[in-house]
Amino acid sequence: xxxxxxxxxLAHFLLAGAAIWGALALIGDPVDPASRTIELSRExxxxxxxxxxxxxxRPPTDAEMDAAIARWVREEVLYREALRLGIDQGDAVVRxxxxxxxxxxxxxxxxVVRPTDAVLDEWLADNAERYAEGRAVSFAQAxxxxxxxxxxxxxxxxxxxxTAISLPRSVDAMELAEVEAVFGREFASGLSALSAxxxxxxxxxxxxxxxxxxxxxxxxxxxxxxxxxxxxxxxDWRSTTIAERRQRAYEVLRAAYTVEVE
Amino acid sequence: xxRTALYATVAVWLLxxxxxxxxxxxxxxxxxGTDTIELAEFPDRPYWGDTHLHTDxxxxxxxxxxxxxxxxxLKFARGDKVTATTGMExxxxxxxxxxxxxxxxxxxxxxxxxxxxxxxxxxxxxxxxWYDMMHESPEQSTRAVAELIxxxxxxxxxxxxxxxxxxxxxxRELWDTHLAMLxxxxxxxxxxxxxxxxxxxxxxxxxxxxxxMFRDGSVKTGQVVPxxxxxxxxxxxxxxxxxxxANTGGRVLAIPHNSNLSNGMMFDLVGPxxxxxxxxxARRRARYEPVVEATQIKGDSETHPFLSxxxxxxAFGVAGWELGNLPLTRRSTPEMYAGSYVxxxxxxxxxxxxxxxxxxxxxxxxxxxxxHTALATGDEDNFFGKHTGSEPRAQRALAAQNLGTRExxxxxxxxxxxxxxxxxxxxxxxxxxxxxxxxxxxxxTGPRMALRLFAGFDFVEDDWDGDWVRTGYTRGVPMGxxxxxxxxxPVFLISALKDPDGANLDRVxxxxxxxxxxxxxQERVYDVAWSDMDGERxxxxxxxPAVGDxxxxxxxxxxxxxxxxxLRATWRDPDYRAGQRAFYYVRAIEIPTPSWVLFDxxxxxxxxxxxxxxxxxxxxxxxxxxxxxxxxxGPGDAPxxxxxx
Numbered sequence: 048x049x050x051x052x053x054x055x056x057l058a059h060f061l062l063a064g065a066a067i068w069g070a071l072a073l074i075g076d077p078v079d080p081a082s083r084t085i086e087l088s089r090e091x092x093x094x095x096x097x098x099x100x101x102x103x104x105r106p107p108t109d110a111e112m113d114a115a116i117a118r119w120v121r122e123e124v125l126y127r128e129a130l131r132l133g134i135d136q137g138d139a140v141v142r143x144x145x146x147x148x149x150x151x152x153x154x155x156x157x158x159v160v161r162p163t164d165a166v167l168d169e170w171l172a173d174n175a176e177r178y179a180e181g182r183a184v185s186f187a188q189a190x191x192x193x194x195x196x197x198x199x200x201x202x203x204x205x206x207x208x209x210t211a212i213s214l215p216r217s218v219d220a221m222e223l224a225e226v227e228a229v230f231g232r233e234f235a236s237g238l239s240a241l242s243a244x245x246x247x248x249x250x251x252x253x254x255x256x257x258x259x260x261x262x263x264x265x266x267x268x269x270x271x272x273x274x275x276x277x278x279x280x281x282x283d284w285r286s287t288t289i290a291e292r293r294q295r296a297y298e299v300l301r302a303a304y305t306v307e308v309e
Numbered sequence: 310x311x312r313t314a315l316y317a318t319v320a321v322w323l324l325x326x327x328x329x330x331x332x333x334x335x336x337x338x339x340x341x342g343t344d345t346i347e348l349a350e351f352p353d354r355p356y357w358g359d360t361h362l363h364t365d366x367x368x369x370x371x372x373x374x375x376x377x378x379x380x381x382x383l384k385f386a387r388g389d390k391v392t393a394t395t396g397m398e399x400x401x402x403x404x405x406x407x408x409x410x411x412x413x414x415x416x417x418x419x420x421x422x423x424x425x426x427x428x429x430x431x432x433x434x435x436x437x438x439w440y441d442m443m444h445e446s447p448e449q450s451t452r453a454v455a456e457l458i459x460x461x462x463x464x465x466x467x468x469x470x471x472x473x474x475x476x477x478x479x480x481r482e483l484w485d486t487h488l489a490m491l492x493x494x495x496x497x498x499x500x501x502x503x504x505x506x507x508x509x510x511x512x513x514x515x516x517x518x519x520x521x522m523f524r525d526g527s528v529k530t531g532q533v534v535p536x537x538x539x540x541x542x543x544x545x546x547x548x549x550x551x552x553x554x555a556n557t558g559g560r561v562l563a564i565p566h567n568s569n570l571s572n573g574m575m576f577d578l579v580g581p582x583x584x585x586x587x588x589x590x591a592r593r594r595a596r597y598e599p600v601v602e603a604t605q606i607k608g609d610s611e612t613h614p615f616l617s618x619x620x621x622x623x624a625f626g627v628a629g630w631e632l633g634n635l636p637l638t639r640r641s642t643p644e645m646y647a648g649s650y651v652x653x654x655x656x657x658x659x660x661x662x663x664x665x666x667x668x669x670x671x672x673x674x675x676x677x678x679x680x681h682t683a684l685a686t687g688d689e690d691n692f693f694g695k696h697t698g699s700e701p702r703a704q705r706a707l708a709a710q711n712l713g714t715r716e717x718x719x720x721x722x723x724x725x726x727x728x729x730x731x732x733x734x735x736x737x738x739x740x741x742x743x744x745x746x747x748x749x750x751x752x753x754t755g756p757r758m759a760l761r762l763f764a765g766f767d768f769v770e771d772d773w774d775g776d777w778v779r780t781g782y783t784r785g786v787p788m789g790x791x792x793x794x795x796x797x798x799p800v801f802l803i804s805a806l807k808d809p810d811g812a813n814l815d816r817v818x819x820x821x822x823x824x825x826x827x828x829x830x831q832e833r834v835y836d837v838a839w840s841d842m843d844g845e846r847x848x849x850x851x852x853x854p855a856v857g858d859x860x861x862x863x864x865x866x867x868x869x870x871x872x873x874x875x876l877r878a879t880w881r882d883p884d885y886r887a888g889q890r891a892f893y894y895v896r897a898i899e900i901p902t903p904s905w906v907l908f909d910x911x912x913x914x915x916x917x918x919x920x921x922x923x924x925x926x927x928x929x930x931x932x933x934x935x936x937x938x939x940x941x942x943g944p945g946d947a948p949x950x951x952x953x954x
Binding site for chain 1: 804
């Protein structure tokens with residue numbers, strides 16, 4: 048149980064939150080909006096300089112640094128006064144922004160973390176169907192406008208003639224998604240009932256009519272090794288994980304609330 | 310207090326997170342797809358896509374309520390299930406192969422920014438009013454956008470929304486994020502994500518909009534930002550496109566759409582200053598606008614019964630839209646129609662070419678959705694509406710439209726939207742874009758029928774017995790191509806194969822347009838193949854009888870007991886005259902089926918007026934790009950435009 052908990056990203060999230068909270072409580076609060084003293088620590092100054100550098104691609108000159116600090120101070124003054132006036136209360140936009148930040152916080156760890164191979168392997172195994180390649184079939188087909196003409200043409204190893212139609216007479220290792228696009232879903236699912244041998248089977252129904260089919264080969268398809276598709280798997284894992292974490296973080300918080308609707 | 314510190318910490322944390330970004334795309338995903346997959350020898354199947362889709366950074370779409378962005382749009386198009394803005398699960402029946410997200414370049418992201426801005430900072434009284442309306446209710450928000458569109462039409466957009474410097478900075482940031490997202494979803498061989506935008510020029514409300522579509526990945530497209538439509542001209546758009554190609558080595562094209570709402574301005578006979586059209590203007594137009602969107606949610610622009618009185622299928626998707634321009638601030642009069650519909654534009658192109666040696670309107674045809682929901686739905690039984698306010702709900706078919714309802718446009722006038730089909734050798738940016746450039750593309754009103762057209766001089770009936778596709782490519786030209794007059798009548802190999810999961814075909818027609826000996830433009834519709842043509846369904850008085858109708862109105866069902874799975878024709882032009890300038894395109898028509906309005910009535914259980922029911926038993930169709938027959942060039946003739954392509 049403890050082990051599971053230790054691996055649980057949500058637990059990480061809550062622990063990290065608690066740690067920050069605790070640390071802040073210990074240090075005391077350095078930025079008190081009610082205070083009229085603005086302290087510009089060295090860390091803050093470094094942060095301002097870094098912000099400038101990110102934007103301009105070079106460090107600020109002294110004059111630029113002074114101006115950047117003045118801008119920061121101005122913003123801080125107005126920010127504190129805004130809090131003093133309670134402008135943050137009851138403002139729909141502020142409310143939504145803060146809620147969004149909470150959401151982002153919940154997903155933030157998943158944005159940066161480099162998942163281990165084990166994590167991605169597990170994801171790949173759970174979602175194998177999404178990544179399966181080469182689920183393909185090789186077959187020949189003859190088309191008939193009616194079920195009766197198709198039945199009458201059966202028998203023997205010789206290829207039945209069929210009626211002309213602009214569909215491939217035979218395909219080699221065509222992926223199933225492609226079979227669906229070209230022959231339609233009804234035909235693609237009809238193939239699953241056939242056995243891979245040299246006989247002409249069917250008729251298989253499609254949106255066009257009926258087909259006699261010789262199924263030469265069916266490739267079960269394989270899931271590529273993680274190495275080959277790591278980027279794709281990682282991107283998918285990330286977007287799903289972020290969404291899951293947000294939802295679960297919300298559910299934990301939500302559980303502590305009672306909503307009363309009049 | 311403590312909260313402040315916590316959020317500061319979080320903000321720093323997030324800053325760090327952003328620089329890494331999730332899931333970097335590979336080199337193959339970032340490029341144009343050249344040399345990434347194995348290609349077929351000839352284009353072997355149509356690839357299906359939507360070139361016209363809006364998301365939450367379109368100024369109007371956001372105001373209409375959409376909260377889905379590019380990522381959801383891409384996921385949906387490739388077949389994933391997503392949750393629509395109004396809370397329903399949405400999924401395509403079949404995935405698309407490619408997508409162009411075409412958000413409006415003007416004020417890109419502006420309504421989203423306005424909505425998110427602190428109210429005290431919104432100074433402009435008009436903007437503040439829209440701000441309040443957007444926050445008040447979905448209905449009011451939709452009304453605010455209708456006002457915005459009318460303001461754009463009347464050139465009364467508030468200064469704050471049109472300040473170029475401010476827009477450019479905001480657009481840059483959005484565009485870079487957007488391009489990175491497109492690369493991430495671009496998977497050569499599986500799904501192609503194109504960069505694009507909509508250029509929304511609308512003088513007096515007359516729709517001159519174009520979708521701009523890039524061939525390239527973010528390395529090149531990141532060197533520009535979308536070009537604004539307000540206060541610019543088509544020539545300036547082409548300048549922008551020319552500069553893009555010269556500076557990056559990339560390729561870009563523009564697709565005019567909703568000519569049906571242009572009050573005759575989209576395909577004008579004269580130049581932009583009202584004087585004679587110059588050859589340079591015509592040449593550039595043909596060069597940068599090789600394809601036109603002929604059908605979409607806001608109506609069908611193929612032709613109008615006024616222009617084609619002998620065409621019994623000419624009225625599709627015309628009702629409501631024919632009344633006037635986009636916001637219906639100006640009504641249409643019949644003499645405007647010739648400049649508003651594509652068949653007459655193709656005819657005008659022949660006439661102009663005869664006069665000045667260049668055809669500005671030698672374009673191919675595609676369909677698309679123009680959906681403002683981030684959901685590229687084109688199927689009648691899965692229509693998610695023109696915009697978020699018209700996502701599925703009871704009575705939406707009878708509801709007022711945001712544009713021009715008082716004048717007679719209703720919800721049921723919307724079509725379910727069309728798709729673009731591209732004949733390509735593989736599914737990559739380069740292959741599909743190049744199919745657009747050579748016009749080997751076609752339009753459908755939603756169904757995915759496979760339509761082939763080859764033109765040559767020596768095709769024969771027996772060609773069907775062999776590898777006729779190879780024959781078509783080697784002994785003729787495919788749709789979009791040019792034939793030089795050989796002194797003999799052209800022959801066409803035509804095949805229309807039904808949508809494998811859809812309705813049977815009623816008939817296949819060739820539409821020919823030409824300039825006669827007196828210099829008059831003429832058009833004629835030929836039935837060249839139809840179901841049961843050798844059986845019961847013989848011509849009566851020169852006319853092919855109607856195919857029948859199996860639609861059960863109340864159930865919104867039909868049966869494939871009539872019609873054909875495939876229709877083929879080897880067709881020789883019986884009215885050929887040597888030296889004639891002509892175009893030929895194919896129209897494939899399905900048997901009657903229920904439109905989205907009948908599906909809605911069944912799903913939500915409400916009654917429709919009888920005339921609305923009958924108007925919504927429809928015959929969906931595909932329009933091929935034309936093939937042009939051009940007089941043999943004499944030694945002194947000017948070089949022709951297509952030689953450059």
